Amino acid sequence: SAVISQKPSRDICQRGTSLTIQCQVDSQVTMMFWYRQQPGQSLTLIATANQGSEATYESGFVIDKFPISRPNLTFSTLTVSNMSPEDSSIYLCSVTGQNQDTQYFGPGTRLTVL
C-alpha cells in the first residue's frame, strides 16, 4: 500500500484566514480524495482530485471555499479558505489502492478555527 503524508498534522487558525493542507504520496496514483471528519462522525467526501483536470466537488462543497490543486500524480493540496469555527475538523486525504476500489489514508490534519 502507498505511504501517504500530510502537512501540517494540526493547526490552530484565526477566523477569516486560509490554510493549505498538503498530501504527498510515495508512488504515483490516479485518484486522490479529500475528506472531512467531524469528531465522532463518519467521513464526508469533499472532492475527488484528478491529475490534469479540475477537482470534482460533492454537494455542499464549492471550489471557492475548498480550492484543490493536483499538479502531479504524487501530490495534492486542499485549501480551506476564509475559515470559520464551523470548519474545525479533521481533514484527510486518501488514494486508491491497486484495485482502485480500496482506499489508503494519510494521517490527517486536525484543524481548529478560533
Place this chain on the structure above:
Amino acid sequence: GQQVMQIPQYQHVQEGEDFTTYCNSSTTLSNIQWYKQRPGGHPVFLIQLVKSGEVKKQKRLTFQFGEAKKNSSLHITATQTTDVGTYFCAGPRSNYQLIWGAGTKLIIKP
C-alpha cells in the same frame, strides 16, 4: 440516493466478550470494504469482500457478505484492548469513490 447504514453506533463490551457490527446498503454492491480507525488515528483498510455469501477471517475477526450483496457484518471474538476503535463499512460509488457507513465504536469497559 445510495445509502449505507451501519449499526450500532456504539458497543460497550467487557474485554473477552464478542462484538458485532452490521452494515446494510440500499443497493446491491459489487463489493464491501471494512476499515478500522483507532482513537486519534486515520481509517485503515482491513478487508474487501466481493462474492455473494463470502466469509473471510482475520485471526479473531470474521467478515461476512450477504447473499444478496446488500449487507455485511464484522464479528470480533473475545475482544482485546487492541480492538478498540471505530469500525466502518464502505461500498463503492461511481468514479472509485466510496460511500461510508456511520461507523460503530467499540468501547471496552474498564
